[in-house]
Amino acid sequence: MEHHIAPTTQRSVRRHNLGVVLRAVAEGGPRWRATLATDTGLNKSTVSSLVAELIDLGLLAERGAERRGSVGRPGLAVEIAEDGAVALGLEVGVDWLAVHAADLTGTVRLERREGGDLRGRPVTAVLDQLAEMTRAALDELRAAGMRPAGAVVALPGLVDARAGTLLVAPNLGWNDVAVRAELGERIGDSLPLEADNEANLSALAELWEGAGRGVRDFLHVSGEVGIGAGVVIGGRLLRGAHGFGGEFGHVTVDPGGPLCACGSRGCLESRAGLEAILGAAGITGNAAPAARAGELAERARAGDADALAALHEAGRWLGVAAGSAANLLDLSAIVIGGALGPLAEWLAEPLERELRTRVLAASWAVPSVLPARLGPEAAVRGAATQVLRRVLEDPASVRTLV
Amino acid sequence: MEHHIAPTTQRSVRRHNLGVVLRAVAEGGPRWRATLATDTGLNKSTVSSLVAELIDLGLLAERGAERRGSVGRPGLAVEIAEDGAVALGLEVGVDWLAVHAADLTGTVRLERREGGDLRGRPVTAVLDQLAEMTRAALDELRAAGMRPAGAVVALPGLVDARAGTLLVAPNLGWNDVAVRAELGERIGDSLPLEADNEANLSALAELWEGAGRGVRDFLHVSGEVGIGAGVVIGGRLLRGAHGFGGEFGHVTVDPGGPLCACGSRGCLESRAGLEAILGAAGITGNAAPAARAGELAERARAGDADALAALHEAGRWLGVAAGSAANLLDLSAIVIGGALGPLAEWLAEPLERELRTRVLAASWAVPSVLPARLGPEAAVRGAATQVLRRVLEDPASVRTLV
Numbered sequence: 001m002e003h004h005i006a007p008t009t010q011r012s013v014r015r016h017n018l019g020v021v022l023r024a025v026a027e028g029g030p031r032w033r034a035t036l037a038t039d040t041g042l043n044k045s046t047v048s049s050l051v052a053e054l055i056d057l058g059l060l061a062e063r064g065a066e067r068r069g070s071v072g073r074p075g076l077a078v079e080i081a082e083d084g085a086v087a088l089g090l091e092v093g094v095d096w097l098a099v100h101a102a103d104l105t106g107t108v109r110l111e112r113r114e115g116g117d118l119r120g121r122p123v124t125a126v127l128d129q130l131a132e133m134t135r136a137a138l139d140e141l142r143a144a145g146m147r148p149a150g151a152v153v154a155l156p157g158l159v160d161a162r163a164g165t166l167l168v169a170p171n172l173g174w175n176d177v178a179v180r181a182e183l184g185e186r187i188g189d190s191l192p193l194e195a196d197n198e199a200n201l202s203a204l205a206e207l208w209e210g211a212g213r214g215v216r217d218f219l220h221v222s223g224e225v226g227i228g229a230g231v232v233i234g235g236r237l238l239r240g241a242h243g244f245g246g247e248f249g250h251v252t253v254d255p256g257g258p259l260c261a262c263g264s265r266g267c268l269e270s271r272a273g274l275e276a277i278l279g280a281a282g283i284t285g286n287a288a289p290a291a292r293a294g295e296l297a298e299r300a301r302a303g304d305a306d307a308l309a310a311l312h313e314a315g316r317w318l319g320v321a322a323g324s325a326a327n328l329l330d331l332s333a334i335v336i337g338g339a340l341g342p343l344a345e346w347l348a349e350p351l352e353r354e355l356r357t358r359v360l361a362a363s364w365a366v367p368s369v370l371p372a373r374l375g376p377e378a379a380v381r382g383a384a385t386q387v388l389r390r391v392l393e394d395p396a397s398v399r400t401l402v
Numbered sequence: 403m404e405h406h407i408a409p410t411t412q413r414s415v416r417r418h419n420l421g422v423v424l425r426a427v428a429e430g431g432p433r434w435r436a437t438l439a440t441d442t443g444l445n446k447s448t449v450s451s452l453v454a455e456l457i458d459l460g461l462l463a464e465r466g467a468e469r470r471g472s473v474g475r476p477g478l479a480v481e482i483a484e485d486g487a488v489a490l491g492l493e494v495g496v497d498w499l500a501v502h503a504a505d506l507t508g509t510v511r512l513e514r515r516e517g518g519d520l521r522g523r524p525v526t527a528v529l530d531q532l533a534e535m536t537r538a539a540l541d542e543l544r545a546a547g548m549r550p551a552g553a554v555v556a557l558p559g560l561v562d563a564r565a566g567t568l569l570v571a572p573n574l575g576w577n578d579v580a581v582r583a584e585l586g587e588r589i590g591d592s593l594p595l596e597a598d599n600e601a602n603l604s605a606l607a608e609l610w611e612g613a614g615r616g617v618r619d620f621l622h623v624s625g626e627v628g629i630g631a632g633v634v635i636g637g638r639l640l641r642g643a644h645g646f647g648g649e650f651g652h653v654t655v656d657p658g659g660p661l662c663a664c665g666s667r668g669c670l671e672s673r674a675g676l677e678a679i680l681g682a683a684g685i686t687g688n689a690a691p692a693a694r695a696g697e698l699a700e701r702a703r704a705g706d707a708d709a710l711a712a713l714h715e716a717g718r719w720l721g722v723a724a725g726s727a728a729n730l731l732d733l734s735a736i737v738i739g740g741a742l743g744p745l746a747e748w749l750a751e752p753l754e755r756e757l758r759t760r761v762l763a764a765s766w767a768v769p770s771v772l773p774a775r776l777g778p779e780a781a782v783r784g785a786a787t788q789v790l791r792r793v794l795e796d797p798a799s800v801r802t803l804v
Contacts, residue, residue, distance in 0.1 A: 158763050167766060217643040231730060233642075238635060240732020241619040244763040247729035252760055255655060255722050264725075264760045320654050323666075324726055327649035328633060330642020358654055358666045361560050361646040364569060 014050070017042060018395045021050045022059055026104050026392055030063050030079040051078055058147050059084045059104065059395055080104045083145030085391050085398055088191070089383030090134060090153040091198060092179075094118060094171050094225045095288035097130045099137045100380035101148075104388060106209070109146065110137055111377075117288045123177055131186030138189060148191055149391050149398050152383035153179060154198035156226060161243050164195045170261035171226040171273075196386070198222060198379040199246050202337055202372075203230020204237055205382030210373035211335045218333040219325050220372065221248060221318070222379070223340030225289050226261075227269040233329065249273065251321040271317040274339050281310035290376070293339045300346050308346065315347035319354025326359045326367050337372030344371035416452070419444060420797045423452045424461055428506050428794055432465050432481040453480055460549050461486045461506065461797055482506045485547030487793050487800055490593070491785030492536060492555040493600060494581075496520060496573050496627045497690035499532045501539045502782035503550070506790055508611070511548065512539055513779070519690045525579055533588030540591060550593055551793050551800050554785035555581060556600035558628060563645050566597045572663035573628040573675075598788070600624060600781040601648050604739055604774075605632020606639055607784030612775035613737045620735040621727050622774065623650060623720070624781070625742030627691050628663075629671040635731065651675065653723040673719040676741050682712035692778070695741045702748050710748065717749035721756025728761045728769050739774030746773035 017040075024039045025031055033051055037044045054060040061081040086109055091098040095117045101110040112133055118126055130153075138148055157169025164180025184193045203220035206212040207230075212220060216235045222228045227249030231238040238245050249269035250262055257266030270276060274289045281299070283292050299307035322334045334351070336344040348369045355369070356362050374381055391398055419442075426441045427433050435453055439446045456462040463483040488511055493500040497519045503512040514535055520528055532555075540550055559571025566582025586595045605622035608614040609632075614622060618637045624630040629651030633640040640647050651671035652664055659668030672678060676691045683701065685694050701709035724736045736753070738746040750771045757771070758764050776783055793800055 158766070160766075168762070170762075229730070233635065233640060238731065240635075241734040242732055242763065242767045244767065245730060245732035247762045250729040250760065250762045251726040252722050253654070253657060262762050264762075267760075320657050321726075324653040324723075325730055327652040328631070328647060328727055328730070329640065330644055330647035332643040358652065358669075360570070360572075360649045360652045360664050360666075361644065364560070364562075365644045365646065 015394065015396050017046070018050055018054060019393050021047060022054055022104075022395045023392050025060060025078060026080055030077045032075055032077050034075070036078075054078075054395060055081075057395055057398055059391070059398065084147060085149040085388075086141050086146040087149050087384040087387030087391070088134070088137065088151035089201075089380035089385075089387075090130060090151055090183075091380045091383065092118070092126060092130060092153065092155055092172070093198070093379075094156055095290055096376075097126070097133060098377075098380045099130075099133045100377065100384050101137060101141055101146075102381070102384040102388060103146070104391065106385070106388070109144075110141060112137060115288055115290070119172060123174055127179070127183050127186055131183055131188075134183075134187050135189070138187075138191065147398065150192040150194070150387040152194045152196055152201070152386045153183060154201045154379040154383045155179060155195055156198050156224065156228065158244050158247070159195050159197045161194065161196050164193070166195065169226075171224075194386075196383065197228065197243075197246065199228025199248075200230045200237055200239070201380075201382030201386065202228075202374070202378035203232055203246070203335075203382070205374050205378045205385060206230075206335055206337060206372055207232050207235070207237070208385055209381070210378065211337075211370045212333070215333050217329065217331050218335055218367075219248065219322065219329070219331055220335040220337055221322075221340060222338040223272070223274065223336065224338050225269075225274050227273050227340075228338075231325075231329065248321060248325065251324060253317050253320045268317060268321040272314040272321075277310050277314045277343075280313060281307045283307075290339055293343065297342055300343070311343060311346035312350050315350035316354055318347060319351040320358065322351060322367070323355050323358030326355060327361075330361065330365070331367045332365075333368045333370050335370045335372050337374070337378055338376065341372045341375060344369070417796065417798050419448070420452055420456060421795050423449060424456055424506075424797045425794050427462060427480060428482055432479040434477055434479050436477070438480075456480075456797060457483075459797055459800055461793070461800065486549060487551040487790075488543050488548040489551050489786040489789030489793070490536070490539065490553035491603075491782035491787075491789075492532060492553055492585075493782045493785065494520070494528060494532060494555065494557055494574070495600070495781075496558055497692055498778075499528070499535060500779075500782050501532075501535045502779065502786050503539060503543055503548075504783070504786040504790060505548070506793065508787070508790070511546075512543060514539060517690055517692070521574060525576055525584075529581070529585050529588055533585055533590075536585075536589050537591070540589075540593065549800065552594040552596070552789040554596045554598055554603065554788045555585060556603045556781040556785045557581060557597055558600050558626065558630065560646055560649070561597050561599045563596065563598050566595070568597065570664075571628075573626075596788075598785065599630065599645075599648065601630025601650075602632045602639055602641070603782075603784030603788065604630075604776075604780035605634055605648070605737075605784070607776050607780045607787060608632075608737055608739060608774055609634055609637070609639070610787055611783070612780065613739075613772045614735070617735050619731065619733050620737055620769075621650065621724065621731070621733055622737040622739055623724075623742060624740040625674070625676065625738065626740050627671075627676050629675050629742075630740075633727075633731065650723060650727065653726060655719050655722045670719060670723040674716040674723075679712050679716045679745075682715060683709045685709075692741050695745065699744055702745070713745060713748035714752050717752035718756055720749060721753040722760065724753060724769070725757050725760030728757060729763075732763065732767070733769045734767075735770045735772050737772045737774050739776070739780055740778065743774045743777060746771070
């Protein structure tokens with residue numbers, strides 16, 4: 001039977017080594033084949049063959065004419081192909097749609113964001129609009145010679161990632177929407193498409209390239225109208241038994257408190273979600289919550305008492321919930337992101353005070369409160385990076401792409 | 403340099419394989435050497451040599467005279483040595499001290515428990531008493547030919563496991579007690595000694611041999627005077643950034659509620675800890691809380707309205723906190739253990755009702771509420787098993803023991 005096993009193993013070793021070489025270039029920058037052999041411990045002829053396949057896949061390219069005339073001609077260096085793989089992150093927010101593309105070096109190649117409160121708009125109209133934005137982005141990327149390797153769509157609610165279904169998004173009023181199928185059909189492309197929770201993707205983005213780098217245990221709070229979170233434990237995103245973890249906005253902070261859109265009472269987001277803060281600060285009107293959040297920050301900066309009181313109160317409630325999370329999980333940091341990120345300077349002090357009071361281990365280790373680094377792009381960046389990491393793990397997976 | 407590396411590697415491979423063989427016997431029962439070779443994939447002469455070393459370490463023994471006269475004489479089977487390694491679990495509870503010993507098959511070889519409310523007793527007197535119990539147990543075990551391989555002491559508070567220090571146990575009123583050093587000195591033995599949080603150890607015991615077997619994501623609630631918990635994620639105990647995770651009793655359920663022994667307000671244990679329930683049910687007196695918990699169960703069984711109301715109220719508060727934990731962690735089960743275990747039949751219904759209301763994903767996956775299986779012995783069993791698992795991983799570690 002061995003002749004059946006050996007070729008498979010060789011193929012899987014080669015497939016693995018394609019990733020080793022591609023990651024060495026993506027992380028280390030342009031490289032000669034000989035350098036790659038030293039970097040990876042693979043022999044030179046293997047490296048040459050792997051590089052040839054990666055060039056063929058459109059992921060690496062020869063580094064143009066430089067050194068071409070030099071004495072001894074050490075061969076051309078290879079680099080990440082400029083017209084190579086590109087990954088898409090898509091997002092349905094409560095008050096925006098976004099499309100983002102990044103190449104294998106992490107460089108942003110395209111960004112589109114269309115604002116406007118989506119609550120109350122028909123699901124089909126929203127998906128039509130996002131599909132239209134995605135198709136336009138794909139055309140633009142392909143016209144520039146790039147090869148889209150996949151897309152992940154970030155959604156503000158409970159997502160069954162395996163089925164690609166949004167089960168519920170209380171703040172959008174969406175229930176049981178087969179986003180992967182519906183959006184995929186509208187885009188009408190062979191592009192691999194997945195769906196995930198926006199708070200999970202934002203937390204991953206902060207872990208990979210933001211405030212969470214080097215922090216192994218933290219909660220990343222994605223505060224918008226709703227409040228989601230990603231829980232990172234030991235440097236890995238916690239997904240839980242069914243992928244439904246991180247619903248920080250539905251931690252009960254006030255059991256007899258106001259009714260939440262989810263049907264429970266006294267959820268954190270009914271006390272510290274953007275609508276609750278804006279309402280307490282007396283900032284009403286028809287502008288999208290994100291725009292009004294800007295107004296809130298301006299007023300707070302100007303010393304407006306109502307704005308400051310509303311932020312203080314929200315920080316306190318965030319601290320009650322974060323204290324509970326820290327007691328359960330022994331976190332090193334609470335990262336404040338999403339629309340709450342720019343408000344973190346006013347939220348942090350009351351939040352920290354609650355942590356010092358409520359965390360049993362506070363005398364030895366009180367979690368730091370940090371503002372997120374990536375801003376409102378965190379979820380789409382995390383979504384695109386999720387695709388890129390898969391290409392870097394298994395470059396041969398792009399073989400079937402257009 | 404290779405001659406420096408190879409012997410080390412060979413030794414570490416051999417050390418690893420000692421564990422492979424020992425675990426095969428511990429899990430599979432008595433075995434011939436030839437069967438062990440088949441079971442483990444090691445060759446027969448290697449197995450014979452490893453078995454000889456395990457017999458020399460006192461961990462395996464030849465299986466006596468059986469088959470001795472049989473035709474063909476296939477050699478003696480080996481089994482876990484009856485006079486082999488034994489592991490100790492010790493515990494300082496709020497109202498008991500316990501010592502427990504188990505051998506490599508998991509069979510309990512000794513159990514001692516001394517009741518009495520420890521609150522207010524001097525730390526030194528309590529440690530003197532536990533050391534005395536431990537010394538007596540060691541004498542008894544050694545007299546029976548067993549070799550104690552180590553002890554873990556379970557403590558009802560925040561433990562710095564690396565230092566072996568109890569940082570704080572609000573319900574005992576203990577602060578900063580170097581339990582490993584202080585207790586080790588009193589025992590006056592070369593026995594390796596470690597300290598850990600009782601709720602972590604109880605959760606591990608339920609995971610390994612109780613209600614948590616086969617459940618990959620659950621919260622094990624250790625309810626005594628205080629309420630601790632072990633958080634199991636993906637089949638592993640979450641310890642957090644500093645080992646302080648699982649402080650479920652200090653999840654805030656009622657932010658303006660009663661002052662807790664920890665200094666915060668409205669902690670779960672001030673609403674659903676044993677003292678709170680007994681107080682609400684009107685069961686006062688000088689008996690230790692565990693004894694009064696028995697009285698509470700009797701009254702509830704007899705239909706006493708105050709007892710039932712107190713349990714209903716506690717279940718509701720447990721549900722508020724468990725709902726928050728489930729929203730964050732996407733748990734499959736809430737296991738009710740410790741002194742609350744025998745009360746689970748009355749706590750479960752209001753607890754489940756809160757979960758159904760408060761968990762965002764409840765329509766798709768509401769955590770089950772399960773009674774713990776192991777009872778008040780969970781922490782000492784987990785403590786002893788912790789030692790045993792280490793011996794099974796690395797049998798050579800017992801070489802230096804008496």
